[in-house]
Amino acid sequence: MVALAADKLCVSLSGRQVLTDVSLTVIPSEVMVIVGPNGAGKSTLLRVLSGEMEPGQGSATINGTAIHDVSAAELARQRSLMPQHASLTFPFKVRDVVAMGREPFRDENNYHADEEAIAWSMRATDIAALASRSYTRLSGGEQQRVQLARVLAQSWRHEGSTSPRYLLLDEPTASLDLAHQHATLHLARELAQQGAGVVAVVHDLNLAALYADCVAVLSEGHLTALGAPEDVLMPEMIQDVFGLQVRRIHDADSGRHLVLPTGHAQTNASPTPRIAAQ
């Protein structure tokens, strides 16, 4: 089966159960957005799906093979991963960072494919003008776009190529301005149209509503909802999982349902955040 799949995953980290019985399937040509409160296990799920972490119980498979039976080098040609925090502190040029995305294809020695992948990724993420700048001197948002470009270069394929590929993006929009947040998710859609399976962790429910084919809701390690955004992003679910009262609005232009907070957030852990004050 051509898919990136988790089946009854359980993961515990230093005695704490982080994921419990999570099953989901990412198929090519689809954008899956994972949402959930802080500490719900979203990043851990991506770690398991990327092969970085072995599940305690259950299985994670890529195109039918257990991820841990696939060599690191082969895995790198099938899926790319953008971690939540980048830790590059050495002053590489932007273009050199993006070019590192082509390392898994080093042995193919295909100069033109590499050049095209790098150029395309930099255009798609709007960083072409930064090519010879030093990475360490960029703003946080610019750095995030460079990392995204690196991940895109890794998953770039010749037009018409049908070999399956998956992109795992952990909060790719975290430090981006509004326009670039939408550009990033738009790009994810575009890649899915070209045949990639995309998984993105996103906090903004409206980004999920606008761009996802499928939304997975994680709460305290459990998969509490999975399905099309209009079926999943209901006020009752959001109240239960996020402790936030919302109203659902139908946007006629996009045909999508958006959500608008109406009341104060009621989190269990901390006093009411002072949203109004900001």
Next chain:
Amino acid sequence: MTVASPVAEQSMRSALPGVLFLPVLACIALAGAATGLTTGSADLSLGTLASELWGAITGTQAEDPVARTIFLDVRGPRVALGFAVGASLAVAGAVLQALFRNPLAEPSIIGVSAGAGAAAVATIALGGVISFIGVGLVYILPVTAFLGGLVATLAVMAIARVGGQTPVLTMLLAGIAVTAIGGAFMGLMMFISNDEQLRAINFWMLGSLGSATWAAIVPALILMGLMLSAVPMLTRNLNLILLGEREAASLGLSVDRFKNTAVILVAAGVGAAVAVSGMIGFVGIVVPHLLRLVIGPDHRVLLPASAIGGAALLLWADVAARNLAPPAELPIGILTALLGAPFFLWLLRRAGRDGAAW
């Protein structure tokens, strides 16, 4: 974020593409070697050097037998040793900085040299036992120093790691601790040594290229040569490691296996260098740093440049050590520490000011 002018930075980089910088470094190193061969208690001319070297290569009779002996057997091994030790220490520094993803890592600062030195001193002090086995100290020393350096490096890597990162602070503290243990062990070995062994041990503390004879350095030269010739295989993967270990793994690198290979190579290079030249510090931090400022952090250029640059630095330092206060010879380790320690302090201030971004 610092808002230093990107334009100036950009023009500096593009004005000096890294690869074009290599011949410049090579010329500086060669000039150092030539100066090392021709100056000293008997000053010889470059012309004599050229004709005698050519004569030695073509196998013709020496025009000036004394000069040829000085070139080939007295100063030759010393220059060869300076070249190999400088290159090994600088490359080891650059590799460690990438593995720790921390520009302040250096063999003498994080305890690799201390581990190698302690093992070397122990080998000398327990030399009676070893020569009883019947293998020459010349062969044993580089091996034990390598093992000592390896143990120290692994210890620092394990101790200094906090949640997948190696912060400057824990790395320096782990280095201090490991160096202290190495120092205490050296003290203990000196305590049980006789006078002759003490003189030999004193040599480690200061660092010198003075003991170089071909017979004494060939095993260590081979070990350093092996390390330096393996380095081209590391360059791309070191770049990936700088990106972050998770990123490197997602790009197909078997991170743990690669790090182990790299650490073994570093320990081999530093161990061999320490075995024949003692404690020569700071080459591994000064050279890669200055080069990174000019040619950037890409290891495909940085590692070869560090090798040649390290060789150049040590060859010229040795020339200075021999000629600053003749006929006495300054220990070269003191010179590199005098130059390198203030440089290290400057870097530390800079790292503190800019945050993580060095």
